[in-house]
Structures are given as structure tokens and as C-alpha cells.
Amino acid sequence: MSNKKSPTNVEIWADLVNIKDLILSIIICLFFTLGSYFIAPNKPPMPLFFGLGGAVLGFIITSFIIKPKRIIKEESEGEQE
Structure with a gap:
């Protein structure tokens, strides 16, 4: 057995997501969305x-802060005739 801690992942839409990164991105997006909504003028379409x-x-900010953790390996199949 190894003592390494593996990141905690949860499956969302058939993809594995790190819980810490998911919560951080939700908080960042929520902050900017609500912040922009509350500073908007009070005319009907503006908020x-x-x-x-x-x-x-x-x-956009979240996509720069949280980097993808996937490793893509490209393997070519032998020529099939």
C-alpha cells in the first residue's frame, strides 16, 4: 500500500472532476456573476x-486558474490492409 493521497474525484456527466477545483470554480463564477448583477443599472435588461x-x-478567469489534468496519449494502430 502506498501513502500517497490521490485527489478526490467525482463523476459528473461521464467525466471525473476534482471536487476542490469544482468548488473553487463555482465560487469564482458565482462571485463575478452576482457582483456584476448587483452593480448593474436598475433598467430592466441591464442586470x-x-x-x-x-x-x-x-x-474565463477559472479556465486560466484551473488547468486540465488529463494526459492524452496518442497511439497509432499498425497499418491494416
Whole structure:
């Protein structure tokens, strides 16, 4: 048995996700979405647009902070005739 701690993963939509990274990304996106929504002018469509813009900004920031952890190995099959 090894003493190495493996990251805790959970399966979401047939993909394994690290719980810590998932919670961090949800918090970041929630912060930017709600922050943008609350600073928007009180005219009817503006809070929607600001909230959507904040969600996109949060997604972009999250994609830079949390790097993918997949290792893709490309194997070529032998020529089949």
C-alpha cells in the first residue's frame, strides 16, 4: 500500500472532476456573476446582461486558474490492409 493521497474525484456527466477545483470554480463564477448583477443599472435588461457578462468573465478567469489534468496519449494502430 502506498501513502500517497490521490485527489478526490467525482463523476459528473461521464467525466471525473476534482471536487476542490469544482468548488473553487463555482465560487469564482458565482462571485463575478452576482457582483456584476448587483452593480448593474436598475433598467430592466441591464442586470441580465451584466450578470451574463460576469458569468463569462468568471468562466474565463477559472479556465486560466484551473488547468486540465488529463494526459492524452496518442497511439497509432499498425497499418491494416
